[in-house]
Amino acid sequence: MNILVIEDNKSVCSMLEMFFAKEGIKGEFVNDGLEGYNRFKEGTWDALIVxxxxxxxxxxxxxxxIREEKYTVxxxxxxxxDTESDQVLGLEMGADDYVTKPFSPLTLMARIKAVTRRVQTQVVHKTEDFLQTEHFKISKSTRxxxxxxxxxxxLTPKEFDLLCYMAEHPKQVFSREQLLERVWGYQFYGDERTVDVHIKRLRKKVEPATQPFFHTVWGVGYKFDESTQADKN
Structure with missing residues (x-):
């Protein structure tokens, strides 16, 4: 993997550089936001840590x-x-995940592997590329x-992954914990609002005004159902 890290704390960069080397990851580190943004546009990256x-x-x-310019990294x-409003803001701006400082490098490595794993898997399994439902046509390889x-x-990468997973399991009710484990690839203890934010954004981006697809099942979680006009809230 080739990862760009935009971080001005040099101690954090040194720690990540050590763990990247251990994991066989190529990392490039930039300490200024504007410089990092310009460097991002110059290269090809498997993930971005900001x-x-x-x-x-x-x-x-x-x-x-990056999201306005249609990059899907x-x-x-x-x-x-560490406030909920700040974390939600980051997700709403298109981040796939967030890690609150101070953090364990092992936790961050798990998050990196999780957000990149599904992209790599979908490139490999091109024979299982296409998904069609009543209202959707989805190509996994071209996303x-x-x-x-x-x-x-x-759609951001995680919004696409969440849509694809739920569309593959119509009418099945998933808890937030299940979606975090199966779409993000690990468990977010206490961070269930991550799912809520992504469902909210998917509703805005893919649902017609008169046809909800993502339905809240109170006390449980969410389901994808194209056959009902029931209230999605």
Whole structure:
């Protein structure tokens, strides 16, 4: 893997460099936000790790600009901000995941492997590429989505993964914990709002006003169901 890290704390960079070497990961480290954003556009990356607070350009702005420009690279945000509103903001700007400082390098490595694993797996299994439902046509290899014949081009990698997984299991009710484990690839203890944010964004991006697809099952979690007009909230 080739990972770009935009982080101004040199101690954090040194720690990550050591763990990257142990895992056989090639890492490039940039300490300024604007410089890091420009470096991102110059290279090809398997994942991007961005600190929230940076000189030059903050991490949230970097994340937002990357998604506005239709890049689908997985993004993990590092943040010392531990309030729910701050974490939700990072996810809404297009981050696939976040890790709160101080963090264990082993935890971050697990998150990196999780957000990149599904992309790599989908490249390998091209024979199982296509998924079609009543309203959706989804290509796993090209990560293209059509809803009622109209292309949806602004999904983040994790939004695509969540849509694909739930569409493959119509009407099945999943708890937030199950979705975190099966889509993100590990357990987020206490971070169930990650799922809520991604469901909210998918509703905005793929649901017609009169046809909900993602339904809340109170006290349990969510299900994907194209056959009902029931209230999605």
């Amino acid at each position: 600190d929230w607070m940076l000189p030059g350009m903050d991490g949230v702005t970097i994340c937002r600009k 997985p993004i993990i945000m590092l943040t010392a901000k 293209e989505v059509l809803v009622n014949g109209k292309s949806v081009t602004n």
